[in-house]
Amino acid sequence: MAMAAVSDDKKTFVSLAPSTLNRVDDSAAVARYVDSAATDPTRSGNIISRAFYWYIAWAMPALGMFSEAYIVFSLGQTKPFQAAMYPTCFTKYLTCDHEVVRTQNYIQICGIMAGMLLFGFIGDMTGRKWGSRIVACVMMSGCILLIGTPFMLGAGGLNYLNYFIVAQTWYGFGVGGEYPMASASASERAAATPHLQMYRGRQTILVFSGQGQGNFVNSVVILICMQIFGQTAKALDFTGSQNVIALMYGVGAFFCAFMVWYRFNFLHESKVWKEETKDYTELTVANDKNRKWKVSMYYYWPRLWVTCIAWIANDFAFYGNKLFQNVFISLLYPTATPFIKQQWTVLNSFVALCGYYWAAWLVDKPWYGRRRCQSIGFLVIFVLFLLCAVLYTILTDPSNAPQGLHWFQFLYYFSSFWNQFGPNATTWLVAAEVYPTDIRATFQGISACMGKMGAIVADVAFGYVSKQTTFYLSAGFCLFGFVVTHIWLPDTTGLQLDEIDRMHKYALAGELHHYHGEAVNPRHLSPWEIYVLKWHKNYDPEADRRHKEVQAQELAKQHA
Numbered sequence: 001m002a003m004a005a006v007s008d009d010k011k012t013f014v015s016l017a018p019s020t021l022n023r024v025d026d027s028a029a030v031a032r033y034v035d036s037a038a039t040d041p042t043r044s045g046n047i048i049s050r051a052f053y054w055y056i057a058w059a060m061p062a063l064g065m066f067s068e069a070y071i072v073f074s075l076g077q078t079k080p081f082q083a084a085m086y087p088t089c090f091t092k093y094l095t096c097d098h099e100v101v102r103t104q105n106y107i108q109i110c111g112i113m114a115g116m117l118l119f120g121f122i123g124d125m126t127g128r129k130w131g132s133r134i135v136a137c138v139m140m141s142g143c144i145l146l147i148g149t150p151f152m153l154g155a156g157g158l159n160y161l162n163y164f165i166v167a168q169t170w171y172g173f174g175v176g177g178e179y180p181m182a183s184a185s186a187s188e189r190a191a192a193t194p195h196l197q198m199y200r201g202r203q204t205i206l207v208f209s210g211q212g213q214g215n216f217v218n219s220v221v222i223l224i225c226m227q228i229f230g231q232t233a234k235a236l237d238f239t240g241s242q243n244v245i246a247l248m249y250g251v252g253a254f255f256c257a258f259m260v261w262y263r264f265n266f267l268h269e270s271k272v273w274k275e276e277t278k279d280y281t282e283l284t285v286a287n288d289k290n291r292k293w294k295v296s297m298y299y300y301w302p303r304l305w306v307t308c309i310a311w312i313a314n315d316f317a318f319y320g321n322k323l324f325q326n327v328f329i330s331l332l333y334p335t336a337t338p339f340i341k342q343q344w345t346v347l348n349s350f351v352a353l354c355g356y357y358w359a360a361w362l363v364d365k366p367w368y369g370r371r372r373c374q375s376i377g378f379l380v381i382f383v384l385f386l387l388c389a390v391l392y393t394i395l396t397d398p399s400n401a402p403q404g405l406h407w408f409q410f411l412y413y414f415s416s417f418w419n420q421f422g423p424n425a426t427t428w429l430v431a432a433e434v435y436p437t438d439i440r441a442t443f444q445g446i447s448a449c450m451g452k453m454g455a456i457v458a459d460v461a462f463g464y465v466s467k468q469t470t471f472y473l474s475a476g477f478c479l480f481g482f483v484v485t486h487i488w489l490p491d492t493t494g495l496q497l498d499e500i501d502r503m504h505k506y507a508l509a510g511e512l513h514h515y516h517g518e519a520v521n522p523r524h525l526s527p528w529e530i531y532v533l534k535w536h537k538n539y540d541p542e543a544d545r546r547h548k549e550v551q552a553q554e555l556a557k558q559h560a
Contacts, residue, residue, distance in 0.1 A: 069212070
């Protein structure tokens with residue numbers, strides 16, 4: 001897999017077939033999708049208009065991730081209301097099987113995984129626009145189903161449980177598609193906008209921060225609904241719990257409906273996907289229709305390995321602790337009312353939300369970047385979870401209250417901040433950057449799907465081990481994520497997406513040994529790609545410049 005030695009012989013380069021020479025040149029595609037005349041609306045006008053345009057640029061594309069988190073992360077918060085409505089099903093397990101009740105934690109994730117794989121592939125085949133529209137419609141219909149869940153009466157809660165599982169799984173199917181669609185679209189939108197090219201990481205993570213906003217808003221909405229329907233006492237009642245769940249999902253449906261309206265009226269196709277696909281189509285048709293998959297797996301398997309495994313490590317800790325967040329809050333405040341516990345959940349959601357913005361602020365800085373952001377995040381979370389595990393008995397000992405519990409709460413909440421200011425943001429980002437355009441959504445979907453395997457494993461494992469052991473397990477996965485990231489993750493900070501596409505075109509043409517550009521610059525490669533695959537040996541900026549000159553001359557002759 002190592003690249004051949006560099007050759008500066010112009011004749012060797014010019015001897016390539018004119019059609020191949022034309023297609024491996026990415027400058028024509030870049031010229032078509034980059035609007036050089038575009039102006040930055042955040043640089044002119046009054047401060048209000050600048051802030052508005054800055055916000056709209058990422059908030060509208062973030063609607064999908066907002067809706068995803070609003071519904072998905074509500075699962076752990078709705079469990080007290082489920083228990084209040086149907087205690088024989090969710091507490092005593094008389095009318096519902098215990099194992100069936102537990103499936104609601106991970107059956108939704110199965111739907112998410114299916115959506116990630118299917119819509120990731122669809123997004124690369126048919127484009128980002130229609131993939132995003134279909135995903136929005138699926139999520140909207142799932143929200144409508146969820147609104148009706150609390151009104152599925154009878155059978156001691158069994159009817160509710162069965163209907164709820166179906167509705168959550170269907171909604172999850174749409175959510176899964178949002179991951180590759182939103183991430184690929186966000187990174188490509190920044191690549192096609194001159195004033196955003198150097199801030200691609202920031203813009204992509206700000207779109208992802210919709211997840212943190214959705215989680216926070218959902219926590220606040222539940223808190224308000226509890227106040228409205230009188231669910232502030234020690235015990236929750238059936239009618240109040242029913243209304244809280246229905247209204248909470250109703251608000252979610254409003255956001256989904258707005259997302260559908262926006263995407264069918266204002267969403268445009270990704271210019272990067274549209275223009276780059278033309279080149280890739282001609283290259284693969286001229287050679288072999290299946291060649292892109294053969295070449296992609298041959299050269300990018302180390303990157304697929306790290307984007308998958310790092311995501312598994314992150315989701316094990318992140319989703320596992322989110323699903324059991326209510327349990328941890330109850331541990332900290334065992335005598336508190338559900339209303340008070342919900343207030344602490346709101347605080348935890350806000351702390352986590354801040355982490356997204358810190359990641360967006362620093363991820364494009366050359367001295368920090370993607371790989372360091374992910375590595376440091378994993379390492380800090382490892383330390384925090386390890387402290388939670390080692391000091392668990394001491395910090396939760398009633399004799400050390402309240403100081404012990406306060407320190408335990410700080411460690412738990414601080415881990416939420418570092419998870420967003422680290423692997424949860426970067427796994428979503430890098431999976432949309434380290435691959436070329438023609439496989440970007442597919443490989444991002446595969447990576448995200450594997451990540452959800454970590455969430456399923458966490459859900460199953462956390463249900464059978466002690467609370468202390470959950471922190472030991474989470475710490476172990478974070479340490480593993482740190483090691484994998486350090487060895488295999490390339491750093492795309494400052495690297496334009498068109499360079500990755502350009503290198504990929506050389507590979508598809510069977511001329512990768514003639515590529516000497518920035519995509520094989522050692523600072524953008526992983527240690528594995530440097531020390532094992534030796535890709536850095538092909539890096540030669542001067543040879544790359546001369547080849548581009550010859551390429552431009554030959555193309556000019558063809559068009560003369």
